[in-house]
Amino acid sequence: xxxxxxxxxxxxxxxxxxxxxxxxxxxxxxxxxxxxxxxxxxxxxxxxxxxxxxxxxxxxxxxxxxxxxxxxxxxxxxxxxxxxxxxxxxxxxxxxxxxxxxxxxxxxxxxxxxxxxxxxxxxxxxxxxxxxxxxxxxxxxxxxxxxxxxxxxxxxxxxxxxxxxxxxxxxxxxxxxxxxxxxxxxxxxxxxxxxxxxxxxxxxxxxxxxxxxxxxxxxxxxxxxxxxxxxxxxxxxxxxxxxxxxxxxxxxxxxxxxxxxxxxxxxxxxxxxxxxxxxxxxxxxxxxxxxxxxxxxxxxxxxxxxxxxxxxxxxxxxxxxxxxxxxxxxxxxxxxxxxxxxxxxxxxxxxxxxxxxxxxxxxxxxxxxxxxxxxxxxxxxxxxxxxxxxxxxxxxxxxxxxxxxxxxxxxxxxxxxxxxxxxxxxxxxxxxxxxxxxxxxxxxxxxxxxxxxxxxxxxxxxxxxxxxxxxxxxxxx
Numbered sequence: 103x104x105x106x107x108x109x110x111x112x113x114x115x116x117x118x119x120x121x122x123x124x125x126x127x128x129x130x131x132x133x134x135x136x137x138x139x140x141x142x143x144x145x146x147x148x149x150x151x152x153x154x155x156x157x158x159x160x161x162x163x164x165x166x167x168x169x170x171x172x173x174x175x176x177x178x179x180x181x182x183x184x185x186x187x188x189x190x191x192x193x194x195x196x197x198x199x200x201x202x203x204x205x206x207x208x209x210x211x212x213x214x215x216x217x218x219x220x221x222x223x224x225x226x227x228x229x230x231x232x233x234x235x236x237x238x239x240x241x242x243x244x245x246x247x248x249x250x251x252x253x254x255x256x257x258x259x260x261x262x263x264x265x266x267x268x269x270x271x272x273x274x275x276x277x278x279x280x281x282x283x284x285x286x287x288x289x290x291x292x293x294x295x296x297x298x299x300x301x302x303x304x305x306x307x308x309x310x311x312x313x314x315x316x317x318x319x320x321x322x323x324x325x326x327x328x329x330x331x332x333x334x335x336x337x338x339x340x341x342x343x344x345x346x347x348x349x350x351x352x353x354x355x356x357x358x359x360x361x362x363x364x365x366x367x368x369x370x371x372x373x374x375x376x377x378x379x380x381x382x383x384x385x386x387x388x389x390x391x392x393x394x395x396x397x398x399x400x401x402x403x404x405x406x407x408x409x410x411x412x413x414x415x416x417x418x419x420x421x422x423x424x425x426x427x428x429x430x431x432x433x434x435x436x437x438x439x440x441x442x443x444x445x446x447x448x449x450x451x452x453x454x455x456x457x458x459x460x461x462x463x464x465x466x467x468x469x470x471x472x473x474x475x476x477x478x479x480x481x482x483x484x485x486x487x488x489x490x491x492x493x494x495x496x497x498x499x500x501x502x503x504x505x506x507x508x509x510x511x512x513x514x515x516x517x518x519x520x521x522x523x524x525x526x527x528x529x530x531x532x533x534x535x536x537x538x539x540x541x542x543x544x545x546x547x548x549x550x551x552x553x554x555x556x557x558x559x560x561x562x563x564x565x566x567x568x569x570x571x572x573x574x575x576x577x578x579x
Contacts, residue, residue, distance in 0.1 A: 116171050122156045123179045165194035173203050177405050193222035205234040225255035267343030270364045270373035273297035276304045279313045284326030299376045304363050305334045311369045354380045425560030432564050436571035442579050445512050453570045457528035457562035464536025469550050493533035497526030524570035535561040
């Protein structure tokens with residue numbers, strides 16, 4: 103199915119679900135207004151009929167589409183849809199939904215149903231969602247698992263957050279290096295089904311140590327008598343459970359991987375990492391990075407209570423307030439200069455705005471370079487020099503343009519020269535700050551995107567005002 107057709111179908115499903123929910127509200131309102139003695143019976147029948155239509159529609163939807171629909175519905179409608187989902191479908195939606203929406207669904211679900219929903223999850227999936235769930239409920243679900251599943255759950259939660267161990271799956275197909283192709287094919291046929299995204303079989307020795315990989319293409323086309331060890335590829339990209347998920351994601355992109363083996367410190371095969379899980383991780387990471395750059399302390403549910411959303415934005419709003427106050431004090435140092443030359447007040451925002459835009463471009467490039475490991479200690483100095491030259495060239499070009507416009511508008515060549523010089527110098531400041539903030543945060547082990555926009559705005563505003571007004575005081579007043 104094409105992407106456009108898939109999107110159209112999703113929008114049609116969303117529209118239908120919304121219509122059914124609206125219809126249910128209208129019907130309930132009308133039946134409540136009736137004074138008939140059969141009012142309760144009529145209301146119950148109509149209510150159940152409408153819910154039956156809703157349930158049939160929900161059963162036809164993919165869990166990812168269901169999660170999307172739930173995320174875009176207001177809180178009341180969201181809970182109506184959530185309540186109509188069968189436990190298995192609800193469990194899959196919990197995995198597909200964003201963390202903030204998943205938390206709201208968990209919070210609104212009564213204990214017995216939540217235990218039933220969580221019981222539908224695999225141990226590694228339970229480990230993924232457990233952090234937002236009451237530990238007593240997680241413990242109840244854990245004790246319902248068999249010994250193997252309990253062991254898998256314990257090993258998964260033991261790995262650090264955002265590690266390969268948290269993302270890997272125990273579902274894989276392996277063959278022995280001593281088998282021939284006929285024996286390997288018989289092993290595959292013996293299984294009722296293959297795990298999703300199985301294009302390669304992992305080859306292990308008698309100690310279950312990874313030795314190579316055997317593609318399904320070779321398994322089907324090579325002679326049955328051929329040795330697995332002679333056909334397999336030994337050039338296999340593998341990971342350990344302790345590897346960071348972002349490093350694994352870069353390898354998946356670099357080598358176009360569909361699935362990759364995960365081995366322990368002794369080289370024994372313990373699981374596999376698949377491209378769909380990596381893509382989900384990258385999507386969550388990109389969304390979190392975009393929010394952090396904007397100064398949000400965490401992911402936010404669009405339909406969360408206003409109080410919750412307000413608190414999520416407090417930290418960087420407070421930081422922004424402090425930096426704005428400091429920038430205003432810079433202007434206060436030049437009050438007499440502004441009074442003598444009122445045109446400065448109109449031109450100041452231009453200097454700050456151009457610097458902020460340049461800085462944001464640099465910050466975006468630096469964050470992307472750090473994320474892709476393209477910026478190292480060896481090339482940092484070269485990159486700083488290059489950004490300095492870029493800012494000087496842009497400052498010279500656009501400073502001249504803005505200076506000429508200012509000179510024409512206010513009939514003052516000295517004012518135009520001051521404006522051009524201020525633009526040039528502030529672009530240099532913006533470029534250097536745009537490089538420095540992500541690099542320093544990265545060296546300190548912090549997220550380079552965390553609050554970078556706020557710190558950059560403070561720097562370009564304060565220095566832009568200071569440079570422009572300082573030059574004006576020195577040469578114009």
